[in-house]
Structure formats: structure tokens, C-alpha cells
Amino acid sequence: MSDPIRISSDKMEEVLTSLFLKYKFPKAKAQLLASTYTESTLHGVFSHGINRVPLFIEYIENGSVRVDTEAEKVESFGSIERWDGNQGPGIINAVKCTDRAIALAKEQGMGLVALRNTNHWMRGGSYARQAADAGCISILFTNTQPNMPPWGGKDSRTGNNPFVVSIPRKAGHVILDMAISQFAFGKINDYKLRGKKLPFPGGWDENDELSNDPERITLKERGLPIGYWKGSALSIILDMLATLLSAGDSTFKISQKPFETGISQVYLCIYPGILKDQDLQQRLINEIIDYTHNVEPMHPGDTTYYPGERSAQTKIKFKKEGMPVSQAVWDHVLQLSM
């Protein structure tokens, strides 16, 4: 691999906006897509930022993502709403449903939008941040295509179903953005390209044994759930909640499609601002951060972070230095935008 080139966030947004305009998105949507992909890259999540843009374009071209639709409300009861994504772009649907969950939470204390028939939201942390910026706690999750075996089973039949939580904080939001797999396949591929072993087992090899060898794990896509049987159960539960609340497609149904599309998601916002004392709230969160953060390291050089801290640091660094983008990826994106 050649050295990455440095791209500024302004430049990336500009190029991506013209790319999405070329693909017939109206201006506001093209800008929203461009800024979301750029923000994810700025936070260091290349796999769901700039590196993912060519696949998004492919999904538009194969009809999985529709350019001319967006999510709309189907049903509502109290603080719960069911929305249909109408196969629109996952990012645009996610922003809209997060906004709606925020609005419901501000009216009623909590708001839940269950969204079916949408597409990959890319980085769930984007919408967690959106909710936190609005002063809301958020709990968001999505199902996916199958990529992990249910514990005890041989084949991948459950998804890595990202689970995302945000807690607003003045000195930097606390944001957990985790897939239920121990390692993303993108990460496993990075280790493979570098000829390294994973630090812990990450999936099963061709002999059905747990392995930390990325070469062998990638022979079959069978990722290890976090906590073995526990993550397997959590993944199944998240699929059930998303499918049930949205009356949408489960990982099973998604597995029957040629592409990962028409997925199901949940956006829950909680508005603790109504519980009055902002100072108390900040003090309570900071008390936990102070206790668990910058503590005596387990091994020399170890550091503890609060959830979301590292990606926030990455953003500051990349904003200053530019984002280290693969030359091949950037060339591909430029070519698509012409």
C-alpha cells in the first residue's frame, strides 16, 4: 500500500457534494450526505466514511438505494412512531428519524422512531452526536446482514447489529458506537493486509475453531460476537427489537436479498434536560469519567478513555493535518464525480 494523501475536510465535502449532485440528489441532500461521509472520515472511521462512498454509488446504480425517496411516518402511538424508509439513502433517513425522535423526546420525555426498509446508516455515531448536540440521550441500533454464527451454530445467521448510545456532555459528548462483533471485517482485513495476527480471537477458521488469524477467518465470514454466547444473544435480541418495532425485515429476510438493503433500525431519544438541574447532570457524568479515566495503567503505556474520546481526538488532529486518505480511494471518488 502506498502512503495515504492528506485531504482537508473542506475539499472532501466539496468533491462529495458534486459527486452526489451528479447522482441527482437535490442540493440539500447532496450536502448532507457529503458532510456526513466527511465527518465520519474526520472521526477516523474510514470504513464508513470516504472508503465506503464507491459502494454507496454502486448501491444507487444497482437500485438498492433510491435517490428520490426518503423516510415517512406510517403509524404512531404516543411517543412511538413507525416509519418506512422507502429504500432511501440510509444517512438521510437516519438524520430525519433522529430529528423526529428528538422532537418526540422534547415533547414527551422520550421518543422512539422504528424505521424499516432503509439502507446502511454508515456510522451510527453520527446520529448519536446529532441527538447529543440537541441535549438528548440516545440509544440507536440497526440490524444487518448475517455475519456471525449464533452461539453453537456453524453458519452466520445473526448480524453484527451496531448498538450506539450517546450522553450529552459540555466538555465532549460520551458516545458509544460499537458493533456486536469483536472485530469489524474491515479491521480484520487491515490486519490481513499488514500480515499481522489479531490481538484476540475474532472469528472461526475453516476447521470451525476460534482463530486470531485474519487469513483464515476471512476464508468464511464468521465473526465472533463480543463475549461469545452473550454477544450472540444480544445480537439476536437487537434484531428482534428492530424487526418487531418497525414491522420490518429481520436479518433472516435481509439474508435472502442479493444486497444488504431494506434493513430495520430503532432511534430512541431521552430528554433529561426536563429533569432540571444541568449542573448536577454534568457533575454526575464527570464523576464517572474522573473515576474511570487516566487511572493507573494495567500495563505500562496503557491508557483508558471514555467512550467517544478517541474519535473526538482524531477529529481535532485530522481537522488540523488533513485526513490520510488512500490515493486509490480518492482517485476512485474523483473519477466517479466527473
Add this chain to the structure above:
Amino acid sequence: MSDPIRISSDKMEEVLTSLFLKYKFPKAKAQLLASTYTESTLHGVFSHGINRVPLFIEYIENGSVRVDTEAEKVESFGSIERWDGNQGPGIINAVKCTDRAIALAKEQGMGLVALRNTNHWMRGGSYARQAADAGCISILFTNTQPNMPPWGGKDSRTGNNPFVVSIPRKAGHVILDMAISQFAFGKINDYKLRGKKLPFPGGWDENDELSNDPERITLKERGLPIGYWKGSALSIILDMLATLLSAGDSTFKISQKPFETGISQVYLCIYPGILKDQDLQQRLINEIIDYTHNVEPMHPGDTTYYPGERSAQTKIKFKKEGMPVSQAVWDHVLQLSM
């Protein structure tokens, strides 16, 4: 260890009811405590069933658990309420707050009760089942005393914070009831007593290395979070949510007390019945179970279960055969009740 004796659920409830009456609980509360401890034992969770009763009595005697108080509402906004447990028994407070979250959900679609200043709820699955029996989805969690290091840190500063979800289902509710630690310390002690190694690493040894040796892990109580850094972050997030929403004590504050008391919990119920089509809902859940269940095993003899399936099977078995209770534990409980 001598062979366990067999106790019927009727017998256990009778003995426990008289025990709790002796400790001055009014009749209805004594019965609720007795049936909850018995149900947990019936589901195979001895550590938070019958085996835990002597410690509960100790907590009454040392003043951590107050017999004469129960949870009451402090504040409310829309579908969110803050309750204070007044140091009452965790089980009784949990049942009351779950009932309230169910009622809110039935009125408003969702209901959240954040409870502070309560005591150990024993088995979270009890309240998940209570919600599911009422037709509600529930998401429940609690903080605890510190028993796992935050990832990268040397000392235990975060709790194993059980996370519990239920989804109502006619043919048997789906119930996830998991601590964020890979293994409960009770389980690690079982392996130690049997002179066996854990099947996977479960904590750190005295040299700060991950270990599957229960002897060495129990030298210092430093449990491994599920998914390493991921579970560490999830545990911190759950502590923040419980502390913030209840304006209660965090794991940090709990660590400063001589006993694990005055903890913080969240009871969220979602009532999907309002989304009308019961048949559709059952079909959607069963579709996921059918896909992930009784599949080709990874290794000969492996079985996959849906969350909650095994404990439901255990209950049927123990209801028929009696519960295998340690003679020493039973004698201790009998002695306390006299």
C-alpha cells in the same frame, strides 16, 4: 461438596415466607420476596436465588436494606419518572418500578422509571418476565459495585452492570439477562471449587495478565468485560445512564460504601401491543428464532438456544424434580427462619 438435596418450590416459598415474616416484613411483601427468590432458583439462578438469602438477611441486619421502606416517586416528566428506593429491598422496589413503567408504557407507548437509592434486585430476569407477562418489551439495567477494570486500567472501577431485555412471546418470552462481565464471580468460584479452568479468559491474574485460571483470577477481583474494550465502554455507559437518569449514586459512589447499597437502576418498558397486529408480531419473532435456532452445530453436540430458553427449560425440570439445593445453604436458611 456433598450432594444437593431436592426442595420443592412450594416448600421453599413456605420457608422463605416465614423467614421474611420473622424479619418484620408485612405479609404481602414477605410473600413477594419469597416467591421471587424461589422463582430465581427455579430458573437455575441459585446465586441470586436461595444461595443469596443469607446475605440479604445480613444486609437487613447491618442496616443496608430497610424493611420498613419502599420506592416512591420523586419527579416526573411525560413518560419519564424518577423514583427513590429509600434503601428498601431491591426486589420489592424493582417489582414496583417495573409495574409503574408498564403502566406508563400502556398509557404513552413507553415508560421509563429511573430508580436511585435502592438495593440489589437479585435476578433482573424476574422483572423482564413481569414486563413480558404484561405484554411489554422491557430494557432494564442496574449499576453495581466496581468489579472490572476499565479497559487499560489496573484496578476494578466499573461494574458488571447487568443488562436485561425482554420481548413477549406466546410460546415463551425471549429474555436476555446478562452481566457485562464474561463470567460472574459466582461462576468463577464454581470452577475453582471443581478444580477446573474457565473455557475462556475471565479476568486478570496477579501478574496483570488475562487468565482462565479461577484460582489466580480470584486473588484480585478483576473480571473481564465481554468483548474486552467494548464491554468496558458499555459498562461505563450503563453506569452513566442509570446515575444520570436517577440522579443517584454511580459505581464510584457505591465503591465508597462499606456494602453494595444505594445503587441506581433504569426500567424502560415499551408497549408494542398498540402497534396492533399481534399475529404479525409473533410471526416476526418466530421467524428470527426459526432462523437462528437448532441450526447445524459448529461442533458435534453444540446446540443453539434463543435467549431465555434454557432457564425456561430448567424451570420445568426443577418444578418436576425439585430444586437441587446445597444442604449447607438450606440448613442455614432454616436456621435463620427459626
